[in-house]
Amino acid sequence: MAVFPDAMPVQGLIGGLLIGLSAAIMLVFNGRVAGCSGMFARAVGLAKGGAPGSVAVAFTVGLPIGAAIVMALVGVNSHFRTSWGMLALAGLLVGLGTRLGSGCTSGHGVVGMARLSPRSIAATMTFMATGIATVALLRLIGWNA
């Protein structure tokens, strides 16, 4: 794609299909939403209710294992340039926001959107909007960390 030189539409679609398959397996076999924020909060004992602890821990541990497999097989191109202070602030907002909003890009953005859940559609539109606004604001003030 010459218009978007950095885009990876094929890898994006294949990776997306794997993510959707993963969430489909969790739902059809375990009857649970594969939401990364909820599963992680449950895994570290910081959420009441939700999936059984063993399910949450197994799913959470699987995430870096899957990434490590891809890294070993085909390599992963990632750029971590954000300062640790900014990572800390962002992590705090993501942690608080995903509990308050009952989900993140996976639970709302993939599982809930596929269900056409009004709550998930509203949440996804909201976090996309504030994400876009935040990046635009950072660009406006010339912040590049």
Add this chain to the structure above:
Amino acid sequence: MMRQAIVALASGVLFGMGLALSGMTDPVRVRAFLDVTGAWDPTLAFVMWGALLPMGFAWMIVRRRTRPVVAEAFHLPATSPIDARLISGAALFGTGWGLAGLCPGPALAALAIAPGPALVFVLFMMIGFGLFRLLPTAR
């Protein structure tokens, strides 16, 4: 319970593979998707549409089943109402997502790719979970 944990592990591994393969563990690429006023990178949209396809079929299967394959019952979240708590939470989450280019799944997967920065983000995400529990709305 053992079978459920094995399913969850397989699901997590597949999820992590999908994230890494699609470039979603790269904060620069994710921020480029959100950067509509800059050099926009549509990759994340392909990932989302790719993921919605199998999930759409999964919801069709769920509607025809009375229980999941290896568990007693479906545990499905409510689809309404759209309240202030949902919107304010999503707004805060989106702000953090834009600041770092990381959301929970990719941050956890990135522990295998860039352990230092990913761990900082993940630890503060846990502090955020803890902060939520101090709020009067948390029950």
